Amino acid sequence: MFKPSRLLLVGLLVYPTAHAQVFQRELGDFDLKLGTTPSRSMAQGLVKPSAVGSFHGGLDLSHDSGLYVGQWAPSMGITPGKNLEIDSYVGFKQPFDQTLGYEVGMIQYSYPRVDTPDSQELFGGLTLLGSRFGIALSNDPDKQNSTLFADLGGNQPFGIGISMKYTTHQLNTPAAVDGGYVSSFNDWSVKLSRPFMGIDLDLIYSNSNLSGSDCSAYSGHNSQCDGLVTLKAERAFY
Template identity: 85%
Template sequence: MFKPSLFLLGSLLWYSVAQAQVFQRELGDFDLKLATTPSRSMAQGLVKPSTTGSFHGGLDLSHDSGFYVGQWSPSMGLSPSSNLEVDSYMGFKQPFDHSLGYEVGMIHYSYPKADTLDSQELFGGLTLLGSRFGAAFSNDPDKQNSTLFADLSGNQPFGIGISLKYTTHQLNTPVSVDDGYVGSFTDWSVKLSRPFMGIDLDLIYSDSSLSGSDCSAYSGHNSQCDGLVTLKAAHSFY
């Protein structure tokens, strides 16, 4: 991929906090976006948890041909409990017609100020009548992950958005638990979303194939190994 442009990303984050708006500009055949929200919804929906720090943002440069590159930082690592993360990506997105399109690409995850090895992700998917269906494969330092994803935005009963994610994790080294070893596991999540009086409400149910003492081997996408119901409320001030 390409090395993180930390200076450019830092400038973007400062701009986003100070100006509190999305900056978009056409540069010939290119479209440049600087924003505090991810520009590539397919990649963001597929690959990583959607948690973000207080200071976050990114840039996205796309060409009329469908090719794009960009960087996204979900966290600047300014608090003791968070680390600086820079996600660099590139891909190609193209519609077949007004109702069907496809997207393929890859993402490189780096943590410049932490002792965490970089990882890579390949992803691809289809957009059908406003809904997205995709798959991704990542090679993390300790395991391989295969993910299926669906965002049913094209059909929202009662204005409620529905998204689902299912991931299989294959550990490089089996983890010892009370009754043997865990070499692989799966996790999944279902999210219901609806805006209400300017507030984005999310109801999330997540779970995994592990339970009890086996949860000591869990290192998946969810914040918890066992079944968990989470209610999130977020309000954008711009």
């Protein structure tokens, strides 16, 4: 049964802060980056470091061979209500040529000042003719996640980019809902993107296979359990 979608309109004006700096230096065959903004995304765009606190930063060290290691702290735990988080990663990224490349790696998410267990994520990505495909397997403290991602950037009809993400979540402990339990669920999203007069326009549809009272068990990637349509406009001034 089709679930009625809701429409959310979001207008964003992005002002890069003066503190968002990246320091880069070559050390022989290595490239070192230090900064308060993430220096890379992983699995060809599937895994993207984010910032959840006012103070964040990290380092990234990559070799000419394609090997890279790094750490990213999305929150330094300085502001009230935010805990220190350290994401350590290692990976290997290599293009075969200008049209084909691959990437594999692993991330460990650690919370040194709280009792939250560490979690790990394995990821892999493939670039083919300008399009990107990725897969990620993660073990969060409360569930196991398997995610597939596709960004069809190599084929953009009418200049519209298309990207899709589908995730299966397996709960470690079934969640009680009205009339029973939920032990697993799926969610997905589709994004259409197009630049227009210096503004990046995104139209995003997200949904899950849960509905009604079962949505009390939802804890996936989307902002809500039911179908949602979001229109996002973003412009960088410099």
